[in-house]
Amino acid sequence: GQQVMQIPQYQHVQEGEDFTTYCNSSTTLSNIQWYKQRPGGHPVFLIQLVKSGEVKKQKRLTFQFGEAKKNSSLHITATQTTDVGTYFCAGPSGTYKYIFGTGTRLKVLA
Amino acid sequence: DTGVSQNPRHKITKRGQNVTFRCDPISEHNRLYWYRQTLGQGPEFLTYFQNEAQLEKSRLLSDRFSAERPKGSFSTLEIQRTEQGDSAMYLCASSLQSWGGELFFGEGSRLTVL
Numbered sequence: 001g002q003q004v005m006q007i008p009q010y011q012h013v014q015e016g017e018d019f020t021t022y023c024n025s026s027t028t029l030s031n032i033q034w035y036k037q038r039p040g041g042h043p044v045f046l047i048q049l050v051k052s053g054e055v056k057k058q059k060r061l062t063f064q065f066g067e068a069k070k071n072s073s074l075h076i077t078a079t080q081t082t083d084v085g086t087y088f089c090a091g092p093s094g095t096y097k098y099i100f101g102t103g104t105r106l107k108v109l110a
Numbered sequence: 111d112t113g114v115s116q117n118p119r120h121k122i123t124k125r126g127q128n129v130t131f132r133c134d135p136i137s138e139h140n141r142l143y144w145y146r147q148t149l150g151q152g153p154e155f156l157t158y159f160q161n162e163a164q165l166e167k168s169r170l171l172s173d174r175f176s177a178e179r180p181k182g183s184f185s186t187l188e189i190q191r192t193e194q195g196d197s198a199m200y201l202c203a204s205s206l207q208s209w210g211g212e213l214f215f216g217e218g219s220r221l222t223v224l
Binding site: 035048093098101 | 141143145152153154155158160165166201213214215
């Protein structure tokens with residue numbers, strides 16, 4: 001079945017360093033979504049990418065959708081302690097559901 | 111608060127007991143999802159409703175699990191004869207009936223089976 005993998009599984013960075021998580025799907029995706037889950041919280045939608053090669057920015061966050069629409073990345077510039085959490089990508093599977101990636105847990109050391 | 115509401119937030123039960131979780135989605139959202147999340151893992155799809163119709167169920171959903179959305183508004187997820195492996199966070203999400211819609215998650219219902 002369809003799989004969505006993310007690397008790395010964990011990342012510890014010093015505050016101010018950059019962070020990148022990579023998402024890879026076993027199948028071509030029509031779109032991809034990114035969510036953030038704070039410790040003890042629930043997933044919160046960040047963004048959706050639809051077009052091949054699309055790049056979107058939200059302040060210090062840069063999201064990219066691969067040309068083949070099978071991979072995506074999230075890059076955070078100059079991390080802050082508020083960036084702590086687990087970042088998930090999610091791709092549509094079939095007609096109705098989204099399959100979530102394995103997640104990358106980010107810890108930011110002050 | 112107009113977000114997705116789930117209750118109870120925590121449930122501790124003994125193995126073999128039945129439990130039921132309720133989800134109240136955002137009022138205008140036609141689509142409702144149940145996911146399960148265990149520690150260190152991503153949300154795992156369980157089932158999907160469009161209005162009152164249950165259109166998809168995961169193969170992971172054994173016959174001990176049943177979900178309903180009788181009037182196309184709130185939904186319930188029942189687990190019968192609970193097992194320790196059912197211990198997890200059960201997340202409900204809703205979205206508008208549109209392609210590629212953002213999922214709005216509730217706070218979740220954490221189940222612990224002793």
